[in-house]
Amino acid sequence: MQRDLEQPAALTHLLRELPDAAVPPYGWYEFKHRAAQHAVVRPARSATRALAALTVMAVLIVAVDLRVDPPTQQARWPQPVPRAALATREPSAVRGATTAAPGAGVAFSAARTEMLERWLASLPDNPALVQVGPRAAVTGLEDRLAQVDDLLTAERFEQARPAHLLALQQERRLLVSSLAQVRYAEELVDESR
Amino acid sequence: MRRLGDIVVDEALLEDARAGREPAQRALYETLAPATASLIRRLVGHRALAEDIFQDTMMIFFERLPEFRREAPLGAWLRRIAVTRCLMYLRSPWQRARLCLEPVDCGVAAEVAALITPGYTGELIDLERALATLTPTARAVVWMYEVEGYSHEEIAHEFGRSVSFSKSQLARAHQRLHNWFMSAEQRPTCSVI
Numbered sequence: 001m002q003r004d005l006e007q008p009a010a011l012t013h014l015l016r017e018l019p020d021a022a023v024p025p026y027g028w029y030e031f032k033h034r035a036a037q038h039a040v041v042r043p044a045r046s047a048t049r050a051l052a053a054l055t056v057m058a059v060l061i062v063a064v065d066l067r068v069d070p071p072t073q074q075a076r077w078p079q080p081v082p083r084a085a086l087a088t089r090e091p092s093a094v095r096g097a098t099t100a101a102p103g104a105g106v107a108f109s110a111a112r113t114e115m116l117e118r119w120l121a122s123l124p125d126n127p128a129l130v131q132v133g134p135r136a137a138v139t140g141l142e143d144r145l146a147q148v149d150d151l152l153t154a155e156r157f158e159q160a161r162p163a164h165l166l167a168l169q170q171e172r173r174l175l176v177s178s179l180a181q182v183r184y185a186e187e188l189v190d191e192s193r
Numbered sequence: 194m195r196r197l198g199d200i201v202v203d204e205a206l207l208e209d210a211r212a213g214r215e216p217a218q219r220a221l222y223e224t225l226a227p228a229t230a231s232l233i234r235r236l237v238g239h240r241a242l243a244e245d246i247f248q249d250t251m252m253i254f255f256e257r258l259p260e261f262r263r264e265a266p267l268g269a270w271l272r273r274i275a276v277t278r279c280l281m282y283l284r285s286p287w288q289r290a291r292l293c294l295e296p297v298d299c300g301v302a303a304e305v306a307a308l309i310t311p312g313y314t315g316e317l318i319d320l321e322r323a324l325a326t327l328t329p330t331a332r333a334v335v336w337m338y339e340v341e342g343y344s345h346e347e348i349a350h351e352f353g354r355s356v357s358f359s360k361s362q363l364a365r366a367h368q369r370l371h372n373w374f375m376s377a378e379q380r381p382t383c384s385v386i
């Protein structure tokens with residue numbers, strides 16, 4: 001055997017010399033029987049595959065939908081440092097704000113504003129280190145917020161123009177949201193130092 | 194070894210089988226099945242799986258028999274079906290994952306017992322054991338090239354790989370088989386047999 005394999009064509013010769021199995025693994029009737037079983041199993045298998053394919057497609061659609069939706073929300077939030085490091089400090093109100101659906105109702109919007117306000121109130125008035133750019137934005141927003149609050153008080157007192165009152169409330173919500181975002185960014189910058 | 198591609202079938206028998214006459218189909222099965230089963234078992238190396246692929250192959254063969262256009266001998270046509278089914282299995286990710294988990298170079302591999310054809314003795318068993326030490330891909334390449342007479346281009350086409358893949362697989366398999374027989378005296382006796 002050893003000598004045989006040293007010749008170039010020896011392996012070919014040896015392999016071709018191997019005899020076939022004398023009989024098939026099973027006879028004709030067993031083959032027919034198995035074929036009949038396959039015929040029954042095949043439609044069930046294809047139905048299972050179709051169901052699995054549909055499930056995978058549904059999961060993919062949901063995953064794509066979830067991936068596409070959040071960036072419009074997240075884009076509002078500046079993320080100068082990895083947020084995971086600050087996740088413990090981030091108030092639940094802000095986390096809720098980032099994942100809120102854009103088409104949420106007025107009640108949700110009011111509740112969110114209220115939570116953001118509470119969070120803003122819990123922050124120290126002035127950070128230890130002040131950067132002029134963000135600070136100017138914070139001051140500007142706070143000034144505008146105070147002005148809108150005055151106008152709102154006057155409008156509520158007069159109760160003459162409900163549409164104007166609604167517009168002011170809407171503007172106030174946006175201002176609070178913007179202020180929360182800027183303060184949050186400020187916090188992140190502080191943490192990264 | 195009677196190669197599947199060399200089997201010639203009587204025209205009248207073939208016509209009867211194509212017409213769906215069961216006695217002719219049975220005769221055809223008994224003529225072609227042993228060589229088909231041997232080929233599949235050589236290529237796949239796993240007895241239970243080889244039986245499944247054999248069943249699939251023969252079912253496809255009888256389903257498509259009315260479409261047979263006599264462009265090649267019937268045996269070669271059936272061989273093509275069998276090889277395609279086997280390579281589908283060998284190329285599947287499941288099979289690749291299984292191969293990663295299994296030891297390749299074990300003298301008394303678990304598959305040896307399955308691969309050895311009942312009734313073999315002496316040198317033939319040695320050759321079977323040597324073949325069993327090859328990876329399924331290498332074994333398939335060796336078998337297709339050395340026994341079935343495929344060219345490197347045809348093997349590359351069947352595997353969807355380059356010609357150099359086929360050549361390198363064959364060269365490495367030759368080397369491995371050569372080493373196997375060179376070190377035969379140092380190996381322990383095969384307890385599986």
